[in-house]
Amino acid sequence: MVMQLTVFLENSPGRLAGLTRALGNAGVNMRALMVADTAEFGVVRIICDRPEVARGALEGAGFSVSVTTVIAVEVPDRPGGLADVLEVIGSVDANVEYAYCFVEPGGNSAIDIFRVDDARTVTDALRAAGIRVLGEDEVYASGS
Amino acid sequence: MFQPEVESMVRAELDSLQLERLNALLERAYANVPTYREKFDSAGTRPHVDDLAGLAGLPFTVKDDLRAAYPYGMFAVPLHDIVRVHSSSGTTGQITVVGYTEGDISRWADMMARTIACAGGTADDVVQIAYGYGLFTGGLGVHYGAERLGATAIPISGGNTKRQVQVMKDFGTTILACTPSYAVLIGETAMEMGIDPHDLPLRAGVFGAEPWSDNMRTQIEEMLGITAIDIYGLSEVLGPGVASECLEKHGLHVNEDHFIIEIVDPETLLPVPDGEQGEVVFTTLTKEGIPVIRYRTRDISRIIPGECQCGRTFRRMERVTGRTDDMLIIRGVNVFPSQIEQVLAGIPGVAPHYQVVLSKRGSMDHVEVHVEVGPEVAFDEIKTLERLRNRVASEIASTLAVSLDVKLVEPKSIQRSEGKAKRVVDLRNEGSE
Numbered sequence: 001m002v003m004q005l006t007v008f009l010e011n012s013p014g015r016l017a018g019l020t021r022a023l024g025n026a027g028v029n030m031r032a033l034m035v036a037d038t039a040e041f042g043v044v045r046i047i048c049d050r051p052e053v054a055r056g057a058l059e060g061a062g063f064s065v066s067v068t069t070v071i072a073v074e075v076p077d078r079p080g081g082l083a084d085v086l087e088v089i090g091s092v093d094a095n096v097e098y099a100y101c102f103v104e105p106g107g108n109s110a111i112d113i114f115r116v117d118d119a120r121t122v123t124d125a126l127r128a129a130g131i132r133v134l135g136e137d138e139v140y141a142s143g144s
Numbered sequence: 145m146f147q148p149e150v151e152s153m154v155r156a157e158l159d160s161l162q163l164e165r166l167n168a169l170l171e172r173a174y175a176n177v178p179t180y181r182e183k184f185d186s187a188g189t190r191p192h193v194d195d196l197a198g199l200a201g202l203p204f205t206v207k208d209d210l211r212a213a214y215p216y217g218m219f220a221v222p223l224h225d226i227v228r229v230h231s232s233s234g235t236t237g238q239i240t241v242v243g244y245t246e247g248d249i250s251r252w253a254d255m256m257a258r259t260i261a262c263a264g265g266t267a268d269d270v271v272q273i274a275y276g277y278g279l280f281t282g283g284l285g286v287h288y289g290a291e292r293l294g295a296t297a298i299p300i301s302g303g304n305t306k307r308q309v310q311v312m313k314d315f316g317t318t319i320l321a322c323t324p325s326y327a328v329l330i331g332e333t334a335m336e337m338g339i340d341p342h343d344l345p346l347r348a349g350v351f352g353a354e355p356w357s358d359n360m361r362t363q364i365e366e367m368l369g370i371t372a373i374d375i376y377g378l379s380e381v382l383g384p385g386v387a388s389e390c391l392e393k394h395g396l397h398v399n400e401d402h403f404i405i406e407i408v409d410p411e412t413l414l415p416v417p418d419g420e421q422g423e424v425v426f427t428t429l430t431k432e433g434i435p436v437i438r439y440r441t442r443d444i445s446r447i448i449p450g451e452c453q454c455g456r457t458f459r460r461m462e463r464v465t466g467r468t469d470d471m472l473i474i475r476g477v478n479v480f481p482s483q484i485e486q487v488l489a490g491i492p493g494v495a496p497h498y499q500v501v502l503s504k505r506g507s508m509d510h511v512e513v514h515v516e517v518g519p520e521v522a523f524d525e526i527k528t529l530e531r532l533r534n535r536v537a538s539e540i541a542s543t544l545a546v547s548l549d550v551k552l553v554e555p556k557s558i559q560r561s562e563g564k565a566k567r568v569v570d571l572r573n574e575g576s577e
Binding site: 004006008009010036038040041043045062063064066068097098115 | 517519521522523524525526527529530551552553554555556557
């Protein structure tokens with residue numbers, strides 16, 4: 001299981017820039033950033049190399065941060081790759097709250113991040129189906 | 145009770161005391177204050193009443209009378225006899241000045257001592273006075289009461305919240321006196337400093353100077369581990385100490401040996417029956433420096449009929465729910481900011497910090513309630529936030545009978561107050577969005 005930071009942001013100019021600058025100043029390297037927005041506010045989800053450092057830096061800069069555990073899965077970069085993974089998740093009746101992916105530079109696979117309601121069951125099912133569930137070190141480390 | 149012989153006086157005796165003091169006041173005010181002489185003369189009224197009901201026939205005093213008399217025009221004694229002045233906080237316009245004789249200061253100390261005793265305070269208590277000291281009546285008013293009670297006063301004044309927490313811990317504060325919104329900030333700050341208020345000797349709070357709700361009381365009591373009572377006062381009438389809840393927490397006993405309270409319909413200005421809401425009007429029976437006759441406070445309350453379990457015979461006013469001048473009229477519905485607070489305080493996941501923002505959208509007034517998401521909310525999922533926002537909006541709609549736009553804002557983004565919280569932000573005259 002992997003730690004993801006979620007930051008609650010009001011929609012106002014410069015807020016996202018301020019967030020990323022705070023991380024940059026703390027020497028945090030982001031692996032993935034995903035913004036989910038509604039009309040008035042957004043939540044920004046971040047996977048980075050040092051989640052605890054990042055959390056401290058953001059809270060110090062006045063942001064509201066929550067830490068969520070998510071599942072990171074290596075998905076083959078071919079048609080139907082993601083569908084295979086989702087079918088396994090569906091087979092154990094788990095709901096996907098949200099998902100996003102990022103591609104490893106130079107690799108043949110993508111990393112997909114899933115937030116599910118029953119992470120333990122889903123992880124076991126994925127492993128049983130021969131799908132590689134990634135550990136923290138593999139996700140946080142820079143792919144280059 | 146600090147003065148049981150007065151506070152539990154038989155009603156008939158209290159009535160005759162009031163009548164005697166009222167006629168003395170009318171005579172004194174008419175003789176010494178030109179404003180009153182002009183009011184009575186132009187209304188064709190004599191400065192005398194045959195019974196207490198006669199008060200309803202006398203002219204009112206309003207804030208503008210005090211403003212017009214700025215600074216000393218309504219003092220009823222020469223400045224030689226005034227030992228102190230205070231002024232209103234100026235929240236609603238030009239400040240007004242009030243003066244106190246030595247006797248006024250002493251009676252005020254008695255009334256504030258009664259108030260602290262209402263919270264269970266005794267000479268053994270250590271009272272941290274985090275109301276502002278200075279022209280504002282809060283700090284010095286509570287201070288003299290704490291000393292009169294024989295308690296130990298810590299005159300820390302408002303501000304420097306971390307130091308408030310440190311002093312509270314180190315000095316062994318047992319009673320905190322400040323505005324309710326500042327009590328919340330002190331509690332939050334203590335938690336941030338790693339000090340759990342439940343571990344401290346603090347046991348009671350006397351909070352006032354702004355409207356607050358029962359839900360907010362519960363939150364403060366849980367956060368600080370105390371009994372919190374509401375106290376009421378205004379500088380034009382006295383300062384803190386005009387009325388106070390007792391430990392029954394069901395209405396505020398008005399110090400009726402020194403004041404007459406009336407509740408009037410703010411439109412017709414006619415007295416309403418006990419139990420009905422209206423504008424609170426006070427007459428000061430014993431004030432020498434600046435007596436007021438039928439002063440319209442703009443505060444909305446009602447008399448709670450019946451006797452209180454605590455044994456005090458002074459009548460109770462309900463906690464002030466709002467002011468006629470903060471009342472917002474939204475699509476024809478009267479809304480008080482304190483009603484919004486009452487709703488928010490009952491919803492887990494939102495902080496008791498909010499602002500009502502008024503703006504113009506085209507020619508229409510637009511009202512948006514900004515609500516802070518509580519730090520404990522797991523806001524990772526949008527649906528959690530949307531559910532929270534929808535719940536706030538629907539509870540506001542059902543309580544206020546008008547629907548308002550609700551905007552969730554970042555935790556701690558609404559400015560904290562060390563005194564009176566600013567709940568309404570009016571941007572209607574600052575161009576359109």
